[in-house]
Amino acid sequence: MKTLKVFGSLVKDAFLEVTHGSKSYHIWMAVLSFIMLFGMYNYSIQLEEGLSATGMTDRVSWGLYISNFTFLVGVAAAAVMLVLPAYVLKNIDFKQAVLIGEGLAVSALLMCLAFVVADMGGPARLWHMIPIIGVFNFPNSMLAWDVIVLNGYLFINITIPLYILIMRYQGKTPNPKIYIPGVFISVFWAVGIHMVTAFLYQGLQARPFWNNALLGPRFLASAFAAGPALIIIVLAIIRKFTAFKVPDNTIKKISMIVTVAAQINLIMLISELFKEFYAPTHHSISAVYLFFGIGDKTALLPWIWTSISLNVFATVALTFHKVRSNLKLLYVLCGMLFVAIWIEKGFGLIVPGFIPGPWGKIAEYTPSLVEISVTLGIWAMGAFIFTVLAKTGIAIELGQLVYKKKK
Amino acid sequence: MSETNKKWYSLNLNQSKKSDSCGCGNNEGSCSEEKPKDGFDQIMDVSMSRRSAFKKITAGLVIGAGAVSTACSVVSGDESKEKSGIEWDEYFKGNYKLMTDEDKNKTVDRLTRSYELRTGKNLSMSSKDAEEDVLFGYAFNISKCQGYMDCVNACVEENNQDRSTEMQYIRIHEMEDGKGFNFEESDDNYYHEVPAENHFYMGTQCFHCDNPPCVEVCPVQATWKEKDGIVVIDYDWCIGCRYCMAACPYDGRRFNWKTPEVPEQEVNKKQHYLGNRLRKKGVMEKCTFCIQRTREGQNPACVEACPTGSRTFGNLLDPKSNIRWILENKKVFRLKEDLGTEPKFWYYMD
Ligand code: SF4
Ligand code: SF4
Numbered sequence: 001m002k003t004l005k006v007f008g009s010l011v012k013d014a015f016l017e018v019t020h021g022s023k024s025y026h027i028w029m030a031v032l033s034f035i036m037l038f039g040m041y042n043y044s045i046q047l048e049e050g051l052s053a054t055g056m057t058d059r060v061s062w063g064l065y066i067s068n069f070t071f072l073v074g075v076a077a078a079a080v081m082l083v084l085p086a087y088v089l090k091n092i093d094f095k096q097a098v099l100i101g102e103g104l105a106v107s108a109l110l111m112c113l114a115f116v117v118a119d120m121g122g123p124a125r126l127w128h129m130i131p132i133i134g135v136f137n138f139p140n141s142m143l144a145w146d147v148i149v150l151n152g153y154l155f156i157n158i159t160i161p162l163y164i165l166i167m168r169y170q171g172k173t174p175n176p177k178i179y180i181p182g183v184f185i186s187v188f189w190a191v192g193i194h195m196v197t198a199f200l201y202q203g204l205q206a207r208p209f210w211n212n213a214l215l216g217p218r219f220l221a222s223a224f225a226a227g228p229a230l231i232i233i234v235l236a237i238i239r240k241f242t243a244f245k246v247p248d249n250t251i252k253k254i255s256m257i258v259t260v261a262a263q264i265n266l267i268m269l270i271s272e273l274f275k276e277f278y279a280p281t282h283h284s285i286s287a288v289y290l291f292f293g294i295g296d297k298t299a300l301l302p303w304i305w306t307s308i309s310l311n312v313f314a315t316v317a318l319t320f321h322k323v324r325s326n327l328k329l330l331y332v333l334c335g336m337l338f339v340a341i342w343i344e345k346g347f348g349l350i351v352p353g354f355i356p357g358p359w360g361k362i363a364e365y366t367p368s369l370v371e372i373s374v375t376l377g378i379w380a381m382g383a384f385i386f387t388v389l390a391k392t393g394i395a396i397e398l399g400q401l402v403y404k405k406k407k
Numbered sequence: 408m409s410e411t412n413k414k415w416y417s418l419n420l421n422q423s424k425k426s427d428s429c430g431c432g433n434n435e436g437s438c439s440e441e442k443p444k445d446g447f448d449q450i451m452d453v454s455m456s457r458r459s460a461f462k463k464i465t466a467g468l469v470i471g472a473g474a475v476s477t478a479c480s481v482v483s484g485d486e487s488k489e490k491s492g493i494e495w496d497e498y499f500k501g502n503y504k505l506m507t508d509e510d511k512n513k514t515v516d517r518l519t520r521s522y523e524l525r526t527g528k529n530l531s532m533s534s535k536d537a538e539e540d541v542l543f544g545y546a547f548n549i550s551k552c553q554g555y556m557d558c559v560n561a562c563v564e565e566n567n568q569d570r571s572t573e574m575q576y577i578r579i580h581e582m583e584d585g586k587g588f589n590f591e592e593s594d595d596n597y598y599h600e601v602p603a604e605n606h607f608y609m610g611t612q613c614f615h616c617d618n619p620p621c622v623e624v625c626p627v628q629a630t631w632k633e634k635d636g637i638v639v640i641d642y643d644w645c646i647g648c649r650y651c652m653a654a655c656p657y658d659g660r661r662f663n664w665k666t667p668e669v670p671e672q673e674v675n676k677k678q679h680y681l682g683n684r685l686r687k688k689g690v691m692e693k694c695t696f697c698i699q700r701t702r703e704g705q706n707p708a709c710v711e712a713c714p715t716g717s718r719t720f721g722n723l724l725d726p727k728s729n730i731r732w733i734l735e736n737k738k739v740f741r742l743k744e745d746l747g748t749e750p751k752f753w754y755y756m757d
Contacts, residue, residue: 050688051647052572052664061649061662121647121662121689128502128627128646135502135628135644143626143650205746206620206656285591358658359580359611360591 003166006403010169013401014392021391024241032384039377042370043118051121054371059363060354064371065119067346068378069112071226073150073197074219074345076108077190078227080157082254083183099393100238101231102161107386109154114378142200149193156186165396170403194219207353208283218268219345224261226341228254229334234390236331244394248327255324255334262315262337269311289362290352297355299364304348310340486524493521503641503680504631508534514643515680522685530676532684535702537635543696543751544636544723546733547610550757551717554579554601554608561712565697566683567675569667576661576694577612577709610717611742612709613638613659613694614750621651621660630691636723636751637696639681647689656746660693696720723751 021029046053056063079101117123128134129147138144160182167174198216205211232254239246276287288294293301314336317323324330356362367375395401500506500514511534519532559577568574580593584605593609602608615638622630622638629645632638652660666688678684679699686692697707701720705711710718721730733739737755 050663050665057664058652058661061652116648119648121649121691122645124498125644125646128629128644135505137626137628140623141626141650142624143648147626200650204620204624204654205748206654353653356591358656359578359595360593361595 006166006170009403010166010401014388014395017395017401018388018391022241029384029387032380032387035380036377036384039374039380042373042377045370046118046374047123053368055366055368056371057363057365059357059361060351060365062119062350062354063365064347064367064375065115067350068375069115069119070197070201070349071342071346072108072112072115072382073193074223074341075227075230076105076112076153076157077194078223079105079108079231080186080190081224082228082231082257083187099161099164099397100234100390102157103386103389103393104227104231104234105157106154106161106389107382109150109157110385111378111382112150113154114381115375118374118378142196142203145196146193146200149189149196153186153189153193156182156189160186161393165393168396169401191220194223201349201353206358209286209353210349212272214268214272218265218272221261221265221268222341222345225258225265226338226345228258228261229338229341232258232334233331233338234386236327238390238394242394243398251327251330252325255318255330258334258337259315259318259324262311262318265341266311266315269308285356285360286352289355290348294356294362297362297364299366300347300351303343307340307343307348310336311344314340490521490524493517493524497521497643500643502628502644504628511680518680518684526671528671528676530674530678532678532680533699533702534680537633537637537702540722540724541635542723543615543701544721544730544734545615545696545752546719546730546737546739547752547754548717548719548757549607549609549754551715552579552608552610552713553715554581554597554603554606555714556601557712557714558610558709558718561708562694564673565675565700565708566695567667567669567678567685568661568692569663569665569686570670570673571668572665574661574663574667576659577610578658580609580611581606582609609754611657611659612752613655614657614742614748614752615694615696616657617749617751618747620654620656620746620748624650624654626650633681635702637681637698637701638693639695639698640691640693641681642684642686642690642692645690647691649691651691656743656748657750660691663688663690663692 054063054065082101083098117126120126129136129144131138136144138148160179163179163182164174195216198219201207201210202212202215232251235246235251235254238244273287273291276284280288285294289297290300290304293299314333317329317333318337323333351365355364392401497514497517501510503511503514506514515532515534519530522528522530556579559575559579562568562576563570563574566576568576578595580590580595581597581601581603582589582593584607586592588609597603615632615636617632617636619632619638622632625645626648627644627646630638630640630651647662649662652662663686667686669685674685675683677699679695679702682695682698697705697709701707706720710720719729719733721728723730723734725731733755734753739753739755741750741753
């Protein structure tokens with residue numbers, strides 16, 4: 001009963017907190033709301049017309065939505081991996097990063113779910129997937145696994161920070177005996193959501209481009225580069241605009257993680273390229289299409305080469321300690337890495353899986369405006385949710401938001 | 408299917424084949440669990456009432472709000488009341504695969520009635536199950552096919568495919584002589600007079616794999632293999648995720664990207680629930696070996712329409728069938744056999 005009351009008051013206070021802020025904060029939120037509304041309007045068009053409003057066809061049947069979904073699963077998982085050093089190694093200065101990381105994980109997961117729903121042909125029939133009232137093809141379908149692990153992960157990542165924040169809100173210290181086991185579970189779970197999402201593609205013998213044992217590990221490596229890179233950027237912004245203190249040291253430690261992950265990712269990329277191009281087989285056509293184009297079908301070329309150059313440049317630069325310690329440079333490099341991996345793990349992974357088609361047909365895919373607008377809307381939604389979560393979290397951590405017992 | 412009545416060479420991947428006939432995994436003796444139960448009993452061991460409870464809870468929610476308000480309204484006429492009642496029941500019905508015979512009949516009645524309410528025309532819809540000792544297979548004679556595409560047109564008409572996007576289940580690949588089976592360079596979308604000189608033709612469609620990857624991946628079991636080997640889709644259970652499409656190595660599946668359009672006078676009114684009944688937007692569909700015809704003992708429309716006799720369809724378990732004769736006497740092969748999907752669709756040459 002009491003917890004409920006505390007929770008109620010927290011929600012109220014949080015509401016007050018997020019509706020008040022500086023001018024730039026209000027502008028930021030207004031812009032996000034506008035993009036969200038625009039996305040929603042476009043989604044209503046898609047609902048009305050069906051998925052023909054998107055650029056997808058029978059030949060390339062997954063596109064922008066599933067690409068973003070795949071990428072964001074990575075971000076969600078990586079954000080939480082920062083939790084481990086923070087709570088277990090008693091490395092105090094990671095703690096703030098963790099709160100931000102978990103907030104990021106929650107928003108990324110909600111975006112993932114939104115992308116999946118946007119991609120469905122019959123969103124109204126989604127209840128068929130709910131266990132017990134629907135029919136769940138478990139354990140055969142990897143998508144069924146994915147639904148379970150993603151929702152479980154979301155649950156864990158909401159409860160842990162909520163517990164910590166509620167305790168702080170009341171001015172108590174959270175009990176490590178309660179949250180540390182949760183933290184451990186969430187770290188293993190993070191690896192799980194990754195592998196399951198990779199298996200979703202890896203398990204299809206019909207698509208040689210995906211049916212590749214390196215897919216899962218590469219997912220992990222690239223996510224551990226992109227996720228923490230995003231956290232560094234977010235921390236930099238928070239440092240600038242709020243009273244929240246993030247020591248340089250924290251950012252430098254995270255940049256270490258980014259660097260190592262990016263290096264491993266690059267090695268795996270080389271290994272893949274070697275296999276595809278040293279002894280090309282019939283199954284290398286997708287890779288040829290992706291990197292060089294086939295005939296006049298070259299839609300992905302600008303994307304993938306942007307991605308590769310950004311990736312290589314950022315990784316090499318990050319390797320040098322001097323460059324990495326220059327914070328300004330670091331932010332730019334993290335931004336480059338993030339974009340590079342977004343292209344590579346999204347577009348660069350999903351679309352070539354369908355090209356060539358099962359009978360060798362090369363049919364290109366270009367997302368439609370409706371599709372792009374919905375995608376932007378979902379990204380805005382993610383940013384919106386994250387801002388709300390982070391603002392509340394920071395206010396509580398800073399002690400600006402405390403529970404007042406009513407007489 | 409047990410190994411003994413397997414009628415073709417198969418890739419031995421040491422996979423234990425699941426038995427089709429008995430869900431309990433007990434192949435010796437008879438199968439005890441024969442009483443047809445609701446699927447939710449079979450799968451989750453809970454009674455149907457859970458979904459009815461869900462139905463009631465959702466009653467207040469947006470999705471059904473319109474339907475309910477019409478159903479309870481005093482002003483609207485009986486017909487529109489009946490219509491929304493049907494919509495309501497259709498929305499909450501279960502997966503066809505797991506329905507009792509009674510439920511199957513009910514949904515078929517609802518669908519035919521709703522068509523009548525909408526258009527004033529009657530149609531006949533069957534829910535006939537697979538027959539015993541039947542396993543359908545298909546053979547295609549590459550030497551005979553001339554690329555006339557009569558099969559494609561017959562298929563579109565028979566199966567009520569969307570006319571506006573020209574959806575076709577069958578693709579005919581035109582290949583150049585001397586290049587072998589070169590699908591990459593073949594043309595599956597030609598508009599010239601056939602047979603073109605120095606070319607040969609090869610048709611593909613859903614191969615009704617015996618080990619279908621599309622079925623494994625479906626998150627809601629909206630697609631499955633029937634006992635007579637036909638891989639079907641429950642159009643009302645499919646949520647449109649298109650995972651099955653990504654999993655099919657043979658380009659066998661088609662998706663309704665928009666609401667399919669079939670002019671009323673062209674609708675084939677002889678339908679099967681799992682076959683050619685009218686689809687809606689956002690669901691998957693594909694060749695069903697013309698289930699509405701073949702379960703009545705007829706040939707599929709493509710076989711009947713083919714002027715050259717390249718297409719043979721029949722029961723693989725019947726030793727006297729034409730298809731068995733072809734499998735035993737011709738040098739047959741299947742496509743992408745290395746994937747272990749075991750298509751029930753063979754090619755051969757004279
Ligand atoms: S051909 Fe494709 S759609 Fe047909 S059964 Fe095989 S995998 Fe499924
Ligand atoms: S599109 Fe339909 S049939 Fe195919 S996997 Fe998804 S729910 Fe199943």
